[in-house]
Amino acid sequence: MTDSHDELQQVFDEADCLCTEQEVQAAIERMAAAITDTLKGRDPLLFCVMNGGLILTGQLLTRLCFPLQAEYLHATRYRQETTGGILEWKLRPDVDMHGRTVLIVDDILDEGTTLNAIADYCIAQGADEVLTAVLVDKQHDRKARPGLKADFTGLDVEDRFLFGYGMDYKGYWRNAPGIYAVKGL
Numbered sequence: 165m166t167d168s169h170d171e172l173q174q175v176f177d178e179a180d181c182l183c184t185e186q187e188v189q190a191a192i193e194r195m196a197a198a199i200t201d202t203l204k205g206r207d208p209l210l211f212c213v214m215n216g217g218l219i220l221t222g223q224l225l226t227r228l229c230f231p232l233q234a235e236y237l238h239a240t241r242y243r244q245e246t247t248g249g250i251l252e253w254k255l256r257p258d259v260d261m262h263g264r265t266v267l268i269v270d271d272i273l274d275e276g277t278t279l280n281a282i283a284d285y286c287i288a289q290g291a292d293e294v295l296t297a298v299l300v301d302k303q304h305d306r307k308a309r310p311g312l313k314a315d316f317t318g319l320d321v322e323d324r325f326l327f328g329y330g331m332d333y334k335g336y337w338r339n340a341p342g343i344y345a346v347k348g349l
């Protein structure tokens with residue numbers, strides 16, 4: 165059942181702010197500089213992973229001042245839940261990836277199942293190389309592969325259920341202007 169407006173407001177009011185908007189903005193600046201260093205001159209094809217990757221992608225794009233193509237794809241495995249299930253492709257990209265350097269941009273690397281599956285798909289579609297960028301890497305030992313990391317990470321964050329800057333709690337609060345942890349989760 166959908167939580168009421170008051171319950172959703174209470175989730176925000178009671179949440180712990182783990183990273184302020186300023187901290188997130190500084191992290192995005194650092195990511196943009198690192199991505200520019202690595203990918204400038206390589207004509208990359210960037211994919212925003214909808215829905216969570218929307219805000220990071222938008223805020224990165226205008227800081228990446230070199231020729232690139234930006235597209236999107238949609239894969240989901242949490243839906244309205246706080247634990248992940250089977251990855252469902254809602255929209256596979258319809259772009260020729262042969263020989264391209266691909267950059268996948270998402271909000272969070274949690275267990276890493278989503279990014280792994282997307283990277284595998286891009287390689288199977290002929291991409292030469294796939295790099296990944298996430299705003300948040302959740303710190304725990306449940307990664308799909310031990311030691312799994314994105315190529316570009318904004319912030320390491322503790323093992324709580326997060327929302328804000330693209331991450332949702334039951335479909336809400338992607339718009340929260342910082343990184344928050346739900347009380348008790």
Ligand SMILES: O=P(O)(O)OC[C@H]1O[C@H](OP(=O)(O)OP(=O)(O)O)[C@H](O)[C@@H]1O
Pocket residue numbers: 213214215216217239240241242243248270271272273274275276277278279331332
């Ligand atoms: O590393 P993992 O454990 O695979 O989790 C990370 C994925 O989970 C979230 O997506 P979700 O399935 O919630 O869809 P959404 O982007 O629409 O929120 C998030 O945006 C990542 O894509």
Ligand code: HPA
Pocket residue numbers: 242272274324325326327331332333
């Ligand atoms: O902590 C999280 N919050 C929101 N979405 C997520 N998808 C994976 N982990 C999370």
